[in-house]
Amino acid sequence: MSEERSIENLLRSEAPQVLGALARRFSRFDVAEDAVQEALLAAARQWPADGVPVDPRGWLIRIGYRRMVDILRSEQARHRRERLVGTSELADREPDRRPAVIEDDDSLTVLLLCCHPTLSPTSQVALTLRAVGGLTTAEIAHAYGTSEATMGTRISRAKHQLVREGTRLVAPSSADRASRMASVLRALYLIFNEGYTASSGDDLGRIDLSAEAIRLTRTALAQTPDDPEVAGLLALLLLTEARRDARTDGEHRLVPLDEQDRSRWDRTMIAEGEQILKRAWAQREVGPYQLQAAIAAVHDTAPRDDATDWPQIAALYLWLERLTPTGPVRLSRVVAVARAFGAQRGLDLLDDLDRRFGLSGDALTRQRVRAVRAHLLDELGRRSEAAVAFREAAELTHNAVERDYLLDRAEAH
Known part of the structure; x- marks a missing residue:
């Protein structure tokens, strides 16, 4: 180093x-x-x-x-x-000119304060990166593809909101702690996801953000070693980050999971993630982050793509959907069902979920619905329909690497 x-x-x-x-x-x-x-x-x-x-x-x-x-x-x-x-x-x-008091470790207390429930998720993330991560406003703005002035305003408003709420740097009560920890984990998860697949820009991801999310999650786990969901989140981040190097080729083009060179996956990171997950799973208090980590572990331990236990992944996603019935989780279950039981069954499930929950009109899932549909149509041999869906998905992404991949798939038809 x-x-x-x-x-x-x-x-x-x-x-x-x-x-x-x-x-x-x-x-x-x-x-x-x-x-x-x-x-x-x-x-x-x-x-x-x-x-x-x-x-x-x-x-x-x-x-x-x-x-x-x-x-x-x-x-x-x-x-x-x-x-x-x-x-x-x-x-x-x-x-006050008295000396400042140094506690043993303020990391978790500051994390909990930055993720105060009155702040929006976006503000929680920005304030966490500044106050706990030590990033400058310019660094955070660059990571999220916005101006330094805009990000500075967002952080300033978040701090003023905390002042208005009369918040102090003290550990929350036991009654409030669970919900505050949930906010902390969500913020760390959002930071990692932005680092793993950037919402905009010329690069697929931003390794500095992913690394910071992992570091902060390690800090949270050190402070709460008996919390299985904190452990589950750390395991998930490690098991996912382990695949980063294989996600693009030598020309920085996107490589989908089923085509990745698994020899480039970080086996040390995978082993650590598996051990952390195993300890969390033994506590028998299963939560969403542990389930997502279990799914990542199934992928990471398969020697080849065709050896992946897709029925198990589909079952885990069904369990996860019951705990967190969100659009992204539903779409991930569609992909797993398609890989486990065939593209037509996956497409039928996508149509059903889209009709029931309006996935195509949801800002969080609009782009991915079209991308998943394009892949399923392509696998079914409906090439002209797939090309249209690939182009629609490309138009909805602001990430240049992802957009180029989708347009290449469209042009191949």
Whole structure:
């Protein structure tokens, strides 16, 4: 690992600890988060040249503390000016100068705060990447194909929402913890998915986002080792990420799962994912992430595509659909049924689910419905219909690699 990468990893791991210390001292999460970002940027500039300090966390806290004092003093000056003209009733108060308190590990507490239920999933993801992942606003904006100004506004609104809600950096009550953890897992899952298949851009995925999602999920599992769904999510991410290198060829063209060179799959990552899943499964509290991990494990352990146990995958998707009856899950079951029992049966199921649940009109599934239909029509020999469906699917994706693949399939007909 290069020195630059090592420093980057260290900064990301320290970000929530520094944020926790500052937010706890000043009771201002929003300001503390800005101060931490500036401390991280200062370290990224200085440490490669000057070396990593003996106490990197202490160094970051000191820099962040000074920045917080500056920010709060500036706020106090503004409030004094507003008071003089009758627009503010806030009393003068000097920033608290007591030392920041360092807890053993604030990562999970900060994660739970970033995934507060009043925030939208998009805001939860963005704030998680900034506050816990240590990414800059520019990095997050680039990953999601938007402008830095737009992403900055989104993050700022999320922090202001937390201020309005009066949230503090404390662990949630036991009654609230389960729902908050569900939000955390959803945010991490969304981050990984954007990294694995980017919603837009010239690259199929963004490995930095996937790696960050895996790192944060490891952090969550270290804090909640007995939670089978946290373990299930980590297993799912590892078992899926293990196939990344085989998803494109030497010319960066998409390679579908059934055509991938399985020798390029990361067997170490697969073995780790299987072990984590096995331990989670033994707790006999099965949830959606464990089921998805089990499906990924069936794929990863098959020596060849034609040796894949598709009936088992179809059964697992049926179980998953009963727990989470969403469009993407239903479409995945269609694919599994088609591979297990034939394309016509898959197409009949697709038509039935589309009629009952309106998959073609749902923004989340509109593009994939056409892609799945195209593949099934192609397998049934209905080539002209398949070509039309491939083109329709291509028009609905903003990912250049995926679009080129679909157009190539259409042109082949």
